[in-house]
Amino acid sequence: MTKEKPRAGYTLPVFAAASSIAALQWLKQRQPIASVKVNLVNPAESVEIAIEQVSGISENTALAITRSDPGDNLDMTRNTPVWALVELSTGVGKQENSLIQNSVPNSKLTGEFPATQITLKGGEGIGRIIEAEGKAAIYAYARQLLQVNLTQLLTPEEKITVTIILPEGRQLADRTSNAAFGVVEGLSLLGTSGISHPLSASSQLDLSLEELREKIKKLNNSSLPPCPSAPLPPCPPALVFCIGENGLHFATKLGVSPERLVKTANWLGPMLVEAGAQGVREILLFGYHGKLIKLAGGIFHTHHYLADGRQEIFTAHCAKLGLPTSELQRVFAELTADAALNYLRDCDRENGSNWVEQVYQSLAQAIDDRTQTYIYNQIQQQVSVGSVLFDRQRQIIVKSKIGTKQLNQLC
Incomplete structure (x- = not known):
């Protein structure tokens, strides 16, 4: 057929x-x-x-x-x-x-x-x-x-x-x-x-992967410095995976070279694996927190039609850090990741706590760890992955430890 x-x-x-x-x-x-x-x-x-x-x-x-x-x-x-x-x-x-x-x-x-x-x-x-x-x-x-x-x-x-x-x-x-x-x-x-164009249809993934390969090929031939922590040269410069047009726009505004930017849409899993297979050893994930939170739960295709466990993942990290039960119930009941974030911000303002910092540091670390493990399980290659999450007000909520280092080198 x-x-x-x-x-x-x-x-x-x-x-x-x-x-x-x-x-x-x-x-x-x-x-x-x-x-x-x-x-x-x-x-x-x-x-x-x-x-x-x-x-x-x-x-x-x-x-x-x-x-x-x-x-x-x-x-x-x-x-x-x-x-x-x-x-x-x-x-x-x-x-x-x-x-x-x-x-x-x-x-x-x-x-x-x-x-x-x-x-x-x-x-x-x-x-x-x-x-x-x-x-x-x-x-x-x-x-x-x-x-x-x-x-x-x-x-x-x-x-x-x-x-x-x-x-x-x-x-x-x-x-x-x-x-x-x-x-x-x-x-x-x-x-x-x-x-x-139906770029979000599964049969179009090959086109996205081909564009990634072309990006890496150009980087290998460019004058940009290689990724500084690469274990074995030669290695292309670090890539920044931007989740959609919004992430691409924000990363550019921060001063990241367009040559390093890769627009991933929702194809994160296959794109990450392909980058590792092509020799990339550093990737910075740069995106809206409501998308990247999914990676902390091992969801590597981020379109909500396929999988959406944001509130469950968010609540689990709150529970791990000891947020009281009544507040956990409120977080879980919020309809969006933004609403959950704003509720924690209100708690911090009222009580002098720092739940937002704790929860998002935990999420960012989980994103890095789960992503690195995902890539290694697929191709047995070590890739250093960092993450930067921002909110609806164009404010960076959190940078993981690896993400902080990478962003400082890229901007």
Whole structure:
């Protein structure tokens, strides 16, 4: 039997654009709309996106809804509704319209498209960027996608206000580390492409491993210093395994050379083993604590669809250190790792204790030990593994002993 190739899907900005197009078309045509064509811009192709519902709200306002389809990815936004509320008005002057054709979306944020016919807003479920005074977390590609697709539907005298809404966005955001990078209250419309490649599908692991091999090959030929504690030369420089895009961004901001950074997503186990097999002798695990905690319990594929024992692992380390039973019960009952961390922080403030330091040092040591053992059991190679865990406020919670040494050498 021939194994089917994993199916690609589309990123959230594509569905936001499709909903916006449908709402605008309804205002102009007043007819049922089953699907719309969206110019993806990147890649340079158009695709057909199904419209779940579209309806007028008032004479000049319409609402359209699509459903996110990321393809064969383990993506928490699968089937989430994406709404666009479009309000149409007239009266844009010729001088303003001349600026539309030459305008370029801001490289990072959105509020309004400067001097254009399109005002873009983030409604319920769209995250807010703390460092940008709470502006909507709708980034450059999403802005460009909306402008390219909507401008061509407008006459020179028309003007629209588009509000993107993710009804489930706030709830879904609680399962991400977005807040660690300053995005709160919802999800981001983020990305550089309209295609959602199924990199989280198991059949795509080979691609991630090949990228790791290429990274190591380049490091072997680079001028970067080798890992200082390597027992036997030659050895490539130390690698930093960043858990997802957030870890990659934070590590770069701290000054780690991009040549050393490896984005691992959830493929930690196979990626760690492959790095060891390729001769790497030092690895720093750098990530959001809610992900890395799983490694302390021996879980080496970190996607929550496959395994999630964070609260159990966290509570076990609290118990090992002697946290009172009543407080253990409270920690175990918390719904997220962040909530458990904040509860311990409250305990420390109220009682003058240092449970956070004790528990996270214990977790970090367990992460290092379990990871080193995992690699050795697979390939009988000793690899020095350190860990750095950070919270949602971009603050490092803990560095293991090995991790402290490694980070000091890398930054």
